[in-house]
Amino acid sequence: MAMEAEQIETLIRDGIPDAEVEITDLAGDGDHYAARVTAESFRGMPRVKQHQAVYAALGGRMGGTLHALQLTTAVPNKE
Template identity: 40%
Template sequence: MNADSIRQMIETGFEKAGLPGARADVQGEDGVHFEATVVSEAFAGKLPLARHRMVYATLGEKMGGEIHALQLRTITPAEAAA
């Protein structure tokens, strides 16, 4: 697993639909531990836990398997601009 593959899964989907219009910046050098900042309008009005669950849903069974750990920062475009 690599950071670019995770970015693509978040933005376009894997087992489920991705987050349409999302932008993801994913970092991770060891192939199992990653950090991601995900910017999506879909996060508006949602608490952080709900936002994280939305991202995890795009990754499906890869979470806890090929992706051992994923540290997330989930923000809306307005929050990113602030």
């Protein structure tokens, strides 16, 4: 069963309330997505911990309902 991009975005925003989320469907099949997640709460956090926070927000759907996610995380630029 495929996931909609909006579902992924909602799950991430619910789990990481300060996140800005951009989702791209890479293959048009609802199974292969790219996500760019930018959040101030990632500041000072190693990249692996940032990714773990996103995976936690997805609630175990990786590898099941969500087949593949190309993940990029970042902190906002300070202005």
